[in-house]
Amino acid sequence: MAARRPTLDVLTFHGVMIGLSIIALIVLVAPSAVVLIVSFTSGFSLKFPPPGWSTRWYVELWNAWQLQFAAKNSFVVAAWSTGLSIVLGVAAALPIARSKTLSARILDSVFMSPLVLPALAFGLAGLMFFSAIGLPVSKVTLVIGHTVVCVPFVVRNTIASLAQLDPVLLECSASLGASRFTTFRRITLPLVKPGILSGGFIAFMSSFDNVPVSLFLRDAATDMLPIRMWQDLEGRLDVTIAALSGVLIVATVAVMILMERVTGLSRRLA
Amino acid sequence: MAASGLRRSIDVSGYDLRLAMPLAGFFAAFFLAPLAVLVVLSFQTDTTGAHWGVTQYVQFLGDAFSLGVLASTLWLGVKVTAVCLVFGWPVAWLHARSGPTVKSLIMLIVLLPLLTSVVVRTFAWIVILGRQGIVNATLMSLGLVEAPLKLLYTDLGVVTALAQVQMPLMVLPLATALSRIDPNLVAASEVLGAGEWRTFAKVILPLSLPGIVAGSMLTYAASITAFITQSLIGGGQMLFMPMYLYQQASTLQNWPFAAAISIIFLIAVLAVVTVFNTLGRLSRGFAQG
Incomplete structure (x- = not known):
């Protein structure tokens, strides 16, 4: 009896844990897989499984100028917001990362707050603000709004990388006569670059x-x-x-694998 | 000489806080100022802006319909967070025990939904849950149901889709928390005769509390504000706070009332975040102490 109990115990515990995680992992992947499969249907509906196979909806995408126009706008706004987020975010992360002062902590929480506040409420606030100061909405207001909600990703990832940077390296560089700027350019920047890149990648995707x-x-x-x-x-x-979603899923997976190679994205986020 | 060398060594590893000033200025102008405008506008009694008062708040808090929308939004977050925790914890547990290859595979599977467009993910759920969708097709071919079940535009559908969409936010902090647990503690528990379930209940689960709190906070905040998934899977009959806000602001152009809805929603979210932060501090003290 005493010898049997642990095995039953191990079996049920591992069974439940592995069972639940397999269900979760399948459910995490399934939607993307289903969209990819349905996008190759020859029919006119989203029936699953598709009645036949074709690439007609991808050809259709080639002529969908409305979607292409919208995609171009989204890309331009995301590129500007990411650039602005990296410049402002990295500069802010440098002093905040190692500082324990109250003002640094307050700034840190303010910069992170767009992550938890409802974005829709911020969007409405932005619209009211721009209309109050008489600035009409345009691509410029879009870039400003997107930068506010994307900059936390850059700040957080850069701070995480800076926290792992050994200060002895910086002291060595300084004792060998390098100026602060040289130390930043030759030591700090190369070592935190993966953090900046993964933060920028997430900022781009979320914009x-x-x-x-x-x-x-x-x-x-x-x-x-x-x-x-x-x-x-x-x-x-x-x-x-569905075809457009297929293109977006494949593009996302491709960039994710590239980022995994360059920056070790999965280790960085866990 | 020694003194100047010392000062320099302190200098090089720290940066002047003034470097954060551009972003601080940007946030003051384009984040805090808009929120201030939102607060001011919520105290206008009508759209002309001639009179001031708390009319909008009285209207919201005295209206059973509005309070119902608020309550169902907050309750939706509880359900989604619970589902994410039940399925997300085992994923993080598996991640913590696996070898490097399986580890990064699990992490990529978890990250994929986080980085795929929300519209695409929600669209996938329409394909899965629709009348001709994968669930109904399977059930009908197995002869389990005669007519397609109504899954879209139901509470079950919204919770399922939101749980999948927000699952990564739960798994990532849990994976961090579980990987920090000292394996010796688990081994000690087993040597002392505790079985797997007992070790889980008495050692691993309590030590993962900081991750549970952090993950629950992110999942909760994200699921009550997930406007796209709520409106596409929930359809017209199920109204949640974000859509209510959007309808008032955009369709009805009732900015003061929309501002009041936003403030009430913001306060609700902040209250939840504060509760979770307090729990987080307590649980960290518990996990480390």
Whole structure:
């Protein structure tokens, strides 16, 4: 009896844990897989499994100028927001990372707060603010709004990298006569670059995907990709959206694997 | 000479806080000022802005419909967080015990949804849960149901889709917390005769509390504000705070009331975050002490 109990105990515990995690992992992957499969349907509906196979919806995508226009806008706004986030975010992360002062801690919480506050409320606040100061909504207001919600990712990842940087390296560099700027350029920057890159990558993806801020801060002429897709989905279930989703999933996986190679993204985030 | 060398060694590893000033200025102008405008506008009694008062708040808090929307939004977050915790904890546990290859595979599977567009992920759930979707097709071919089940536009559908969309936010902090647990503690528990379940309940689970608190906070905050998934899977009949806010602001152009909704929603989220932060401090003290 005493010898049997542990085995049953181990079996049930491992069974439950592994069972639950396998269900979770399948559910995490399934939606992307299903979209990829459905996007190759020959039919006009999102029936699963598809009645036949074709690449017609990808060809259709080639002619979908509305979606392409929206994708271009989203890309431009995401690129500017990411650039601005990296410049402002890295500069802010440098002093905050090692400082224990109260003002540094307060700044840190302020810079992180867009992560938990409802973005839709911030979008509305931004619209009210720009209309109060008389600045009409445009790509500029979009970039400003996106930068506020994307900069936390850059700040957080850069601070995490800086925290792992051994200060002895900086002291060595200084004792060998390097100026502060040289030390920053030759020692600090190369060592925290993976952190900056992964922060920038997440910032770019979250800007490209942003709906709540864009809804309020864009002008009528600036259609953004996720909003276009969302509105298309509210109206009718278009298979072209499946093909577009397929392109986005493959592009995301490709960049993720590249970032995993360059920066070790998975270790960085866990 | 020695003194100047010492000062220099302190200098090189720290940076002047003034480097944070550009971002601080940017946040003051484009984050804090807009929030201040939002607060001011919420105290206008009508859209003309001629009178001031707490009318909008009285209207929200005295209206059973509005309070119902707030309550169902907060309750939705509880359900999604619970589902994410039940399934996310085992994933983090498996991640902590696996070898390097399986470890990074699990991490990439967890990260994939986080980095895929929310619209795409939600769209996938429409394909899965729809009348002709994968779930209904399977159930009907097995003869378990005669007619397609209604899964889209239901509470179950919204919770399932949101749980998948937000799962990474739960798993990432849990994985960090579990990888920090000293394996000797687990071994000690087993040597002393505790079985796996007892070790889980008395050692691993309590020590993972900081991760549970951090993950729950992120998951909760993200799921109650997840506007796209809520509106596409929930449909027109289920109204949650973000959509309520958007309808008032955009369709009805009632900015003061929309501002009041935003402030009430912000306060609700901040209250939840504060509770979780307090729990987090307590649990860290517990895990380390």
